[in-house]
Amino acid sequence: xxxxxxxxxxxxxxxxxxxxxxxxxxxxxxxxxxxxxxxxxxxxxxxxxxxxxxxxxxxxxxxxxxxxxxxxxxxxxxxxxxxxxxxxxxxxxxxxxxxxxxxxxxxxxxxxxxxxxxxxxxxxxxxxxxxxxxxxxxxxx
Amino acid sequence: xxxxxxxxxxxxxxxxxxxxxxxxxxxxxxxxxxxxxxxxxxxxxxxxxxxxxxxxxxxxxxxxxxxxxxxxxxxxxxxxxxxxxxxxxxxxxxxxxxxxxxxxxxxxxxxxxxxxxxxxxxxxxxxxxxxxxxxxxxxxxxxxxxxxxxxxxxxxxxxxxxxxxxxxxxxxxxxxxxxxxxxxxxxxxxxxxxxxxxxxxxxxxxxxxxxxxxxxxxxxxxxxxxxxxxxxxxxxxxxxxxxxxxxxxxxxxxxxxxxxxxxxxxxxxxxxxxxxxxxxxxxxxxxxxxxxxxxxxx
Numbered sequence: 001x002x003x004x005x006x007x008x009x010x011x012x013x014x015x016x017x018x019x020x021x022x023x024x025x026x027x028x029x030x031x032x033x034x035x036x037x038x039x040x041x042x043x044x045x046x047x048x049x050x051x052x053x054x055x056x057x058x059x060x061x062x063x064x065x066x067x068x069x070x071x072x073x074x075x076x077x078x079x080x081x082x083x084x085x086x087x088x089x090x091x092x093x094x095x096x097x098x099x100x101x102x103x104x105x106x107x108x109x110x111x112x113x114x115x116x117x118x119x120x121x122x123x124x125x126x127x128x129x130x131x132x133x134x135x136x137x138x139x140x141x
Numbered sequence: 142x143x144x145x146x147x148x149x150x151x152x153x154x155x156x157x158x159x160x161x162x163x164x165x166x167x168x169x170x171x172x173x174x175x176x177x178x179x180x181x182x183x184x185x186x187x188x189x190x191x192x193x194x195x196x197x198x199x200x201x202x203x204x205x206x207x208x209x210x211x212x213x214x215x216x217x218x219x220x221x222x223x224x225x226x227x228x229x230x231x232x233x234x235x236x237x238x239x240x241x242x243x244x245x246x247x248x249x250x251x252x253x254x255x256x257x258x259x260x261x262x263x264x265x266x267x268x269x270x271x272x273x274x275x276x277x278x279x280x281x282x283x284x285x286x287x288x289x290x291x292x293x294x295x296x297x298x299x300x301x302x303x304x305x306x307x308x309x310x311x312x313x314x315x316x317x318x319x320x321x322x323x324x325x326x327x328x329x330x331x332x333x334x335x336x337x338x339x340x341x342x343x344x345x346x347x348x349x350x351x352x353x354x355x356x357x358x359x360x361x362x363x364x365x366x367x368x369x370x371x372x373x374x375x376x377x378x379x380x381x382x383x384x385x386x387x388x389x390x391x392x393x394x395x396x397x398x399x400x401x402x403x404x405x406x407x408x409x410x411x412x413x414x415x416x417x418x419x420x421x422x423x424x425x426x427x428x429x430x431x432x433x434x435x436x437x438x439x
Binding site for chain 1: 164202203205221222223224226228230232235236239242243245246247248249250252253254255256257258260261
């Protein structure tokens with residue numbers, strides 16, 4: 001499960017959703033893997049305004065990955081400055097290092113095994129073979 | 142074309158069974174079946190329905206979506222300029238759905254989705270809500286989908302997130318099942334898994350088969366008919382009104398799934414009950430569909 005997914009996940013228990021501590025879910029005993037994927041600059045640019053950056057930084061820290069910058073990159077930060085020698089008006093803009101880093105973190109870094117824990121109720125959701133399972137036991141539905 | 146009598150293989154529920162409907166009932170008559178048939182089911186599900194495809198393609202680039210009850214994730218392949226989180230009750234189907242980049246898929250119940258409220262630009266729930274076995278649970282399921290969506294900026298604004306919902310229709314007298322107005326709405330629908338050694342037989346029969354629109358293979362949803370008969374092995378149900386059991390051969394296995402067949406207007410009613418507004422709705426090949434949006438806070 002790619003880390004971008006965590007940006008849109010909270011506890012499945014209804015009463016937790018109103019509590020700010022239910023987001024983001026906290027990875028525990030996580031085994032990460034890199035799943036290589038083509039970098040889609042447009043996709044990154046488009047997704048940027050939807051990222052909950054502070055929460056994403058928390059998750060990245062908890063996973064022991066290199067800390068993200070304190071402020072979210074801008075759209076312009078994702079595009080490499082075009083070199084003055086090349087006439088690049090017709091070609092697609094190239095991704096910057098920032099874009100490549102973001103792609104690595106959001107898209108290519110995946111939780112393969114482990115748990116996702118709600119900061120409000122403490123419920124643990126298992127991740128197995130890259131698939132997170134949010135089915136609740138009957139008494140919690 | 143004359144109408145076809147309701148499939149005798151489709152059993153209706155007794156009053157006793159109705160009482161027992163709910164989570165447990167669905168676990169037995171829906172969830173465990175899909176888990177069993179996941180791989181076979183998936184091989185018959187790859188052609189997107191046009192209205193769903195159009196809905197997904199008209200979402201602005203960078204939109205965030207949910208595909209609730211995503212099955213094998215066939216709709217996750219339609220638009221790679223948006224980000225969709227698919228969810229399904231079946232782990233086996235979800236595993237297949239995770240293969241669609243750049244999207245994501247998780248195991249979850251439609252009634253307990255692990256998403257923040259008001260966070261999604263769009264949602265789809267295709268051929269899912271008809272599997273919930275009481276009116277209350279179906280309305281709650283619609284509410285759960287609507288809760289994911291961005292609220293409109295003012296109570297009357299049209300800028301809220303939108304959900305496309307598809308359910309199987311009661312009115313489908315042209316289909317092989319032959320259901321129509323007045324028929325029982327809560328039905329058990331067979332899925333036949335063919336055993337081995339069917340190849341020669343299948344080829345021999347192909348020539349005199351006559352397909353028609355909505356001619357189900359003991360499966361239900363229309364997509365089965367559109368692109369997959371070669372995959373299905375076609376054994377079951379290739380003659381109108383003939384029940385699967387008659388075609389069943391040694392080694393075949395029949396699974397029954399619960400469906401609630403929606404009558405005209407019922408989906409819109411459920412959306413209203415769930416606090417939504419119907420933006421657009423219609424009927425397409427044995428299914429009712431609607432695009433719904435949450436009402437603004439008043």
